[in-house]
Amino acid sequence: MRYSALRIAKEALTGHKGWTPVWRDPDPQPVYDYIIIGGGGHGLATAHYLSKVYGKARIAVLEKGWIGGGNVGRNTTIIRSNYLLPGNEPFYEFSLKLWEGLEQDLNYNAMVSQRGIMNLIHTDSQRDAYRRRGNAMILQGSDAELLDAEQVRKEAPFLNFDNARFPIKGALVHRRGGTVRHDAVAWGYARSADSHGVDIIQNCEVTGFNIAQGRIKGVETSRGYIGATKVGVAVAGNSSKVMAMAGMRLPIESHVLQAFVSEGLKPVIPGVITFGAGHFYVSQSDKGGLVFGGDIDGYNSYAQRGNLPVVEDVAEGGMALMPMIGRARLLRMWGGIMDMSMDGSPFIDRTAVDGLYFNGGWCYGGFKATPASGYAFAHLLATDQPHDTATAYRLDRTLTGRMIDEKGVGAQPNLH
């Protein structure tokens, strides 16, 4: 069924009886050409592009819970293309371009809103670093604009400009960045993949791989054995657990990242504002809630909830930056499990097992990457070649020394 304004009008007049389930609930077939493990944003996007763009059939997405129940429903919904390094920026720019056309591509309202992202500057050296980053972004076809303090004041007069420790001296603005309704991303990709014949199989946990003579033959699941020619793994925080079943150790640690939303308020915050120095960033959802977060907790965790010191740190950052939010009450807080890699950058690559492919290590930046990650992973699965924008995301880069370390902090995942 195609969604349109005409359709809504027609359904409104006929008692909304014509709406049907958005995707099927099929039982698993005995064999597929392609199995994608993980029904999150990246897995569903992979299925969408694999079926629609690369024209492949006999595809299944296996999800241990319900689709979109992991990080795609737990992030702070920000999209952006503001990376520095040549291994990253073309990929994220590709992703942002896919976001810009996503709703037409999927025929689904994902509420893509390019309301802009402002990274605040407090010192001369930070301004130099952001100027360099902005130039790198522009060179890769993205957009960047350097604002002085007065220009920032015009756009966000409520900020605490004269903070003694971190006075605001300017900002790097990325106008095409913004926010997206994250659940709609999972549902939109699922609906499109399903309409192109992909079987989305929920409550189906992968419990083992069948590997013979170095080649994948299929997967053991909680709903029985399923044969496959190619298997792609896109399971975010559970990457180490799943790949351990194929005998692999990854350059990844799982960490918990918390996020928060306040009660609904009238519009106060125009776009996304990041206060890196104070471990705080914020945007306002269309419902009015302030959506904000800070740093990861910093220790290995699979618990999907964090601890109070980080809550306090984030709240302090928020109060230092915009004291006006002090009277807003916190509505909800939650945690997601980040697959933190050793250089802070992701992997989209083949593995040592023929027919087994890995997509992970997204750290806390997986949401914005969803479309390009799906596209590049579909490209890899379909052609056995890395996508042009994802050639640097190799699993052996720790061995070859070709690290993509945006922050330059080395092999210490909790510092990325």
Place this chain on the structure above:
Amino acid sequence: MIIPHPLLGPRDAQEFTYLGDAGLINRPYWLSEDAARAFHDYLYLRDNPAGQHRELWFHEQGDRSWLVVTRDTTTHEILKVELARDVALARRGAA
């Protein structure tokens, strides 16, 4: 999280910084034939288990001792705390 320090009693985890898997105590021997590969694995690869995990915490805001904490990564429950020095000496004694 409260970490029961073997010398100082219960301490807030906020006083500590976290390094990672306690396997980082076991530095490979630098003259062995496969040293390059062993150091790569030592530096970059992790077991990253869901469940019991032995890990290194540094009491930066306290007595600046290194601890080996055994913690459940699915519940954050702390099961055992040892001085990293004792763990390293016991290992040397066993070898």
